[in-house]
Amino acid sequence: SQQGEEDPQALSIQEGENATMNCSYKTSINNLQWYRQNSGRGLVHLILIRSNEREKHSGRLRVTLDTSKKSSSLLITASRAADTASYFCATASNYGGATNKLIFGTGTLLAVQP
Amino acid sequence: GAVVSQHPSWVICKSGTSVKIECRSLDFQATTMFWYRQFPKQSLMLMATSNEGSKATYEQGVEKDKFLINHASLTLSTLTVTSAHPEDSSFYICSARRPNTEAFFGQGTRLTVV
Numbered sequence: 001s002q003q004g005e006e007d008p009q010a011l012s013i014q015e016g017e018n019a020t021m022n023c024s025y026k027t028s029i030n031n032l033q034w035y036r037q038n039s040g041r042g043l044v045h046l047i048l049i050r051s052n053e054r055e056k057h058s059g060r061l062r063v064t065l066d067t068s069k070k071s072s073s074l075l076i077t078a079s080r081a082a083d084t085a086s087y088f089c090a091t092a093s094n095y096g097g098a099t100n101k102l103i104f105g106t107g108t109l110l111a112v113q114p
Numbered sequence: 115g116a117v118v119s120q121h122p123s124w125v126i127c128k129s130g131t132s133v134k135i136e137c138r139s140l141d142f143q144a145t146t147m148f149w150y151r152q153f154p155k156q157s158l159m160l161m162a163t164s165n166e167g168s169k170a171t172y173e174q175g176v177e178k179d180k181f182l183i184n185h186a187s188l189t190l191s192t193l194t195v196t197s198a199h200p201e202d203s204s205f206y207i208c209s210a211r212r213p214n215t216e217a218f219f220g221q222g223t224r225l226t227v228v
Contacts, residue, residue, distance in 0.1 A: 033216060042120070042207060043158075043219040088157060090217075101148055102209070102217055104158040 004089055004105035012111045019076040021108040023089030024069075030092045032065055033102065034074050037086045046074075046087075081114040117141055118210050120220025127198055127227055135193045135223045137208030143188035144210035148217070149181075152205040164191040198227040 004025035013019050025032070031050045035043040049056045049065045049072065056063045062075040076083055086109050090102040117140040127133050137147055145166045150158040162183055163171040170183035180202075182194040191210075195202050203226050211217035 035219075040205070040222070040224070042221040043209075043217075045216040045218070048216050101160060101163055102211070103160060104150075107157045109155075 004091060004103070006087075006089060006105040006108045008108060009106070010109045010111070012113065013079055014113050015079060015081055017079055017112075019079050019083070019110055019112070021074045021087055021089075021110070023072045023074070023105050025072075025089075025091045025105070026070065027091075027093055029067075032063075032072050033090045033092065034061075034063060034072075035088045035090060035104075037088065037107075039086075043088070076110075079110075079112045081112050084110060084112045086110070118208065118218045118220045120208050120223055122223055123221055124224040125226070127225070129199055129227055130197055132194055132196045133198055133225060135195075135206055135208075135225075137191045137193070137210070137220050139189050139210040139218070142210070144191075145188060147185060147191040147208055147210045149183060149191075149193050150207045150209070152207060152222075154205075158207060161193075166191075195225065198225070200227045203227045 004023050006023045029051055031048055033048045034046040036046055037043045047058045047063050049063050060077045065072045086107045088107045089105040092102055119138045121136045147164040149161045151161050152158045160173050161176045164183045164185040166185045166188050172178045185191040205222050205224050207222040209217040209219045
């Protein structure tokens with residue numbers, strides 16, 4: 001099952017510009033995480049924001065979380081060509097007491113033009 | 115960070131044969147691992163939750179007899195695709211995590227059934 005949707009589906013920007021990706025989800029969460037995936041590779045964890053947090057920073061990354069709107073955004077500032085990848089949000093929830101499994105959003109394909 | 119190793123990274127098999135994919139957590143004990151499937155240009159779909167010492171929990175629509183999961187130790191989970199068919203061709207990714215923390219992903223296995 002898929003928890004969330006991301007928009008845009010694809011984003012093309014010039015190097016140096018900022019990139020913003022949005023994620024919406026459907027159920028209550030414990031935390032929300034953002035991952036990056038280069039083509040045909042595994043996923044790399046970028047940042048985790050807990051349900052009681054509203055904003056978090058890590059280097060050039062800024063994540064916001066609005067639990068009332070069930071949405072999150074990922075901002076990458078001063079983008080570089082090496083940031084080209086697919087970005088996924090993933091939510092962790094307790095389903096009937098089960099272990100926190102991660103459910104992924106649909107993803108945003110980011111292309112940064114040099 | 116923690117490392118999850120997945121093997122093999124790619125495999126080609128004949129229709130009707132079975133393929134086993136291994137997922138190891140190298141530097142922490144993972145009582146729970148997760149198996150995902152990803153079609154080209156799509157998101158990760160959770161297939162099942164692998165529980166050490168007990169039966170796996172499958173997501174709705176995933177055939178448990180088709181995708182056999184064994185989690186025999188705290189560092190190893192295996193996914194066996196039985197009687198593989200071309201429609202089983204996909205990218206399979208495992209992950210391991212501690213509750214309420216980030217997940218660590220294997221490198222993924224690209225399965226091609228011919």
